[in-house]
Amino acid sequence: MLSQNSRLRAMKSLLYSYYVDFKSFYGIYIGIMTGLLLSKLALSSSASGSSSLSAGLVNGMFMLPIAMIIITSNSELLKKFSFHVDRNMLVFSHIILILVLPVIMLLTSCGFHLLETLAAEIALTATGNFFYTWVITKDSFLVGFALSYIIMVCVGGITWMVFAWFYRHKIATSVVCGTFLLALIYLRNFRDAFLNLINLIVYSPSPGMLFLKFSAITLISFAVGYIPIKRMEVK
């Protein structure tokens, strides 16, 4: 019981330390979204283009892998080790991050979407040559949110797995990834087979099926990424 309590406290402090680390990450995300919003409504001649929801997804898909590359590095991992924090807790906290960060980013993009709409309403009353249309339905919004979430989680999970291996076995991972990339570029059959596999995964008759496929890939990534961290040496 005492041990469980101390583990729980250690987990809480570990998550708190990640929360402190990720405040600046979230600040950068908000900065990019604000820049996109301002450039769209103040500088663009048409104010059309992708709205904040899609921009949030794309932004998150770039930022989440960067965050995963940072947190899996040896120096960052070793910084988090203190008494009671073990490898399992570390991996668990990473998984929590991969699951929670996309929700925060997507919810933030919803906030920016409302800000965009508010700015559009103001522009509508202030100028006579500005118009806007709400091209969202309840269904498309929920499906889009769920799919965007799982895609971000999946991309985050795969990056986490690759870099968990990379920082522990640099040469072996570089050789495997390098061979894969070169084969993708130079071997037509391999490229076609890989693209067919991607098609097979992405082509789904229903959003629920696609969600399940991405969830399965994420789970596999978590399992494979756990191996090198479990085995890593902590001095």
Add this chain to the structure above:
Amino acid sequence: MNKWIVIAVSIALVLSFTLVYLLSPNDADYLARYTPENYVTVAAFDVPLDGNRIVDVVSSVFPFHFKTLKMDIDRIEIRINRNISGDLSGYMRENLKAELYPVPVTYERFNLEISFPRPVRNYMAETFGIVRIFDHYNELMREHAELMICVPMNYEIE
């Protein structure tokens, strides 16, 4: 202090999700906004009704979107959706510049040129673009159009 900021931000984020959801119509209401009855005519051109003819829209209507429809009418009409935020139909009546001219020799083809002499801005509050990988949502989103070009039944539009 820090804790309260986190709680306030969390509530704001959840509220923004809820608001976007509540502000969005369901699929049926959304589609109802883009039925032909919701479009008003702002420009019309008398055209010959004999034989099979073709209309080419030769200019871009950017930043707006248009769809085409064959109807039981005796002229080519440009219609504007009434459900767009702001008085778009009133604005277009005053500012839309549309010209229809026949292509010489056969006179079977007509070129339709649409332009907006004054700078005009249009913002589309779109959903997540990823939903377009599904045919259903792709077709649903494509129903949205600010302009509709209606042609008589014996006309094709390209």
